[in-house]
Amino acid sequence: MTQNPLFTPVSATGEFGLIELLTDELGPPLDEDILRTIGDDAAVYKIGEGRVHVVTTDVLIESIHFDRTFMPMEYLGVKSMAVNVSDIVAMNARPRFATIALGIPHSVSVEMIQDVYKGIKKSCDAYGMTLIGGDTVAAQKMTLSVTVIGEAEESRVVYRHGAVAGDALCVTGDVGASYAGLRLLLEQNKQLQKSGNGFKPVFDDYKYVIQRHLTPTPRLSAIEALKKANVRPHAMIDISDGLASEVQHICRQSHCGATLTAENLPIHEETKKVAGLFSQDADTYALYGGEDYELLIALPESELKKLPKGVLTQIGVVTEESSIMIETPEGAVIPLQGKGYQHFGGPSDADS
Amino acid sequence: MTQNPLFTPVSATGEFGLIELLTDELGPPLDEDILRTIGDDAAVYKIGEGRVHVVTTDVLIESIHFDRTFMPMEYLGVKSMAVNVSDIVAMNARPRFATIALGIPHSVSVEMIQDVYKGIKKSCDAYGMTLIGGDTVAAQKMTLSVTVIGEAEESRVVYRHGAVAGDALCVTGDVGASYAGLRLLLEQNKQLQKSGNGFKPVFDDYKYVIQRHLTPTPRLSAIEALKKANVRPHAMIDISDGLASEVQHICRQSHCGATLTAENLPIHEETKKVAGLFSQDADTYALYGGEDYELLIALPESELKKLPKGVLTQIGVVTEESSIMIETPEGAVIPLQGKGYQHFGGPSDADS
Numbered sequence: 077m078t079q080n081p082l083f084t085p086v087s088a089t090g091e092f093g094l095i096e097l098l099t100d101e102l103g104p105p106l107d108e109d110i111l112r113t114i115g116d117d118a119a120v121y122k123i124g125e126g127r128v129h130v131v132t133t134d135v136l137i138e139s140i141h142f143d144r145t146f147m148p149m150e151y152l153g154v155k156s157m158a159v160n161v162s163d164i165v166a167m168n169a170r171p172r173f174a175t176i177a178l179g180i181p182h183s184v185s186v187e188m189i190q191d192v193y194k195g196i197k198k199s200c201d202a203y204g205m206t207l208i209g210g211d212t213v214a215a216q217k218m219t220l221s222v223t224v225i226g227e228a229e230e231s232r233v234v235y236r237h238g239a240v241a242g243d244a245l246c247v248t249g250d251v252g253a254s255y256a257g258l259r260l261l262l263e264q265n266k267q268l269q270k271s272g273n274g275f276k277p278v279f280d281d282y283k284y285v286i287q288r289h290l291t292p293t294p295r296l297s298a299i300e301a302l303k304k305a306n307v308r309p310h311a312m313i314d315i316s317d318g319l320a321s322e323v324q325h326i327c328r329q330s331h332c333g334a335t336l337t338a339e340n341l342p343i344h345e346e347t348k349k350v351a352g353l354f355s356q357d358a359d360t361y362a363l364y365g366g367e368d369y370e371l372l373i374a375l376p377e378s379e380l381k382k383l384p385k386g387v388l389t390q391i392g393v394v395t396e397e398s399s400i401m402i403e404t405p406e407g408a409v410i411p412l413q414g415k416g417y418q419h420f421g422g423p424s425d426a427d428s
Numbered sequence: 429m430t431q432n433p434l435f436t437p438v439s440a441t442g443e444f445g446l447i448e449l450l451t452d453e454l455g456p457p458l459d460e461d462i463l464r465t466i467g468d469d470a471a472v473y474k475i476g477e478g479r480v481h482v483v484t485t486d487v488l489i490e491s492i493h494f495d496r497t498f499m500p501m502e503y504l505g506v507k508s509m510a511v512n513v514s515d516i517v518a519m520n521a522r523p524r525f526a527t528i529a530l531g532i533p534h535s536v537s538v539e540m541i542q543d544v545y546k547g548i549k550k551s552c553d554a555y556g557m558t559l560i561g562g563d564t565v566a567a568q569k570m571t572l573s574v575t576v577i578g579e580a581e582e583s584r585v586v587y588r589h590g591a592v593a594g595d596a597l598c599v600t601g602d603v604g605a606s607y608a609g610l611r612l613l614l615e616q617n618k619q620l621q622k623s624g625n626g627f628k629p630v631f632d633d634y635k636y637v638i639q640r641h642l643t644p645t646p647r648l649s650a651i652e653a654l655k656k657a658n659v660r661p662h663a664m665i666d667i668s669d670g671l672a673s674e675v676q677h678i679c680r681q682s683h684c685g686a687t688l689t690a691e692n693l694p695i696h697e698e699t700k701k702v703a704g705l706f707s708q709d710a711d712t713y714a715l716y717g718g719e720d721y722e723l724l725i726a727l728p729e730s731e732l733k734k735l736p737k738g739v740l741t742q743i744g745v746v747t748e749e750s751s752i753m754i755e756t757p758e759g760a761v762i763p764l765q766g767k768g769y770q771h772f773g774g775p776s777d778a779d780s
Contacts, residue, residue: 082537082539083537083539084537084538084539085534085537085538086532086534086536086537086538086541088538089538091564094538094541094564095562095564097538097542098541098542098545098562098564101542101545101546101549102545102548102549102552102559103549105558105560106558107524107525107558109524110525110558110560113558113559113560113561114560114561114562118561119525119527119560119561121524121525121560123475123476123479123481124475124476124477124479125476125477127475127476129475129481131525131527131560131561131575131577132527132561133527133528133529133561133562133563133573133575134529134563135529135531135563135565135571135573137531137565137566137567137568137571139568140565140566140567140568141565172459172461172473173459173462173471173473173483175471175483175484175485175575176485177485177486177487177573179487179489179571180438182437182438184438185434185435185436185437185438186436186437186438186440186441186446186449187434187435187436189438189446189450190449190450190453193450193453193454194453196454197453197454197455200454206457206458206459206462206465207454207465208457208462208465208466208471208473208483209465209466209470209471209483209484209485210447210450210466210485211485211486211487212443212446212447212450213487213489213492213493214489214492215489215492215569215571216489216491216492216568216569217567217568217569219487219489219531219567219571219573221485221487221529221571221573223483223485223527223575225483225577
């Protein structure tokens, strides 16, 4: 296909390529209080007395990020906050203030919006933050654009860069469950469309994975455990686009590589069950599924030992050379494909 | 029409009624650093050392807030920042940090997004702020969701409440021009649709009003003048929904009334020309047009005198009783209708 030189589709650069172009457009920040702009889970700026604020923004759009047929409005409120809180937590900061700009189509009622706010309120209470502002506008598709501001001591902020060879590479909780939940919901929705009212979706056997998809829990508890044990990791990122993609981000920004051990990936029994149901590989869900909102953490093994059991699971080690490898259950060490979820399709992060 | 008791359309409560319901849902904030949440131009929270941050969020959605056929992408970038900066300025604060969540349809190219960012960069440079983060996602309609964080000394923040009887009611710049620009653009677009390529839009005679609509200028210069003269107004709000509506907001929150003088409304010659072109009343543009992004300010007359000429134009006085009146050019004093632009239609602020 011939390309119009004045019209480059976003799929040609991909999400990450586009962000790089736009970052170039802006140039480096001149404000000396700014410690970090684009390129991490959240931006960081000093507010005085050795403290920083970290800020992140994420938008959820109907038909792109969620399907109203299987997303209760209250859950949507919870999730819109959770995905942002996860970015704040990934900087080793605590969420404090949130704003939401809500785009509302005609088919959404006042009661539905109140349910969204019930979910927002629950999230705010759970994570100790406050919704302090917003904007409500008419829109063709339901849109939730959330900004969360968090706080930390400057000396405790953890970035994506900073991992060093020899570090243990760890994750919180388990991975792949959110994708398993989504896979199941999509399948049941397809069945429902096909069979009409005669079909009754089966949710009870898969409560865990469905809940993981609909109302993810950012790991504020993990950073509290880190603080209590006086452990400051070398590098941290939240797992939103998929574990493999996040490992790439940490390695690229830390100028290092990694070797994962497939057998050590923490995968929930229900996730394995769902993968089996679709004759798929649970490791694939774990590596490429995305939307887990767990933390991927690089820290010295000596520091890892200071933490109570169950906070982190070691899934690999950081290596000197830049390649990212995975040891298969059969003992072969092969390159890890870097695919993760990207908007607009486009070349994956690993290929660019 | 019978109403479904489980489905109240948003048009039944209107934008302001909806915001009240949602504010109730959230309850009062428990965080003692929060000085102001919903109900002003921006939320306010303490950051220590007598300083506060103010934060606001506004979303622009294609086909609702702008039409791509007459909105150059660079202007869109400028405007998305300007409408938020205007809210920050209305708190007597300076903008410092911005984030943008950008929803991008397939029909938008990389080059177009780069142009949006060129506009963002220009705005940032003009107002001394920095774009520190963002999110780019696929969307059906182009969506720009912006959050701006500003800073002020706590003692200098100005709210919507605080106006007292006897205060001079003033505006910066002129009012009604943005609506005149929009009216003209809509008309020319209609002509273009009708006549096809044979029609050539006439913009040169109306540069001022069109520019006022496409790239409004938040009045950072006015708050700089206030600071220089050591004047802290009693109440302030930005004129986004229309002057009449903003007068209502200040009066309601300050528990007072106001009497405006129609003859004193600052209206640009071009605005009058456009109103004449459509056989309409320029005062109506000024009172109900909206999107001027000027400031409406209540302050003692003695303070007004400290400011250099040209910074503010007095358009009325604040009164004890809660009614809002306007003196017509013929000398009659009549109640001012409170209509301003509201999303979702719905009962106007004055009626609720």
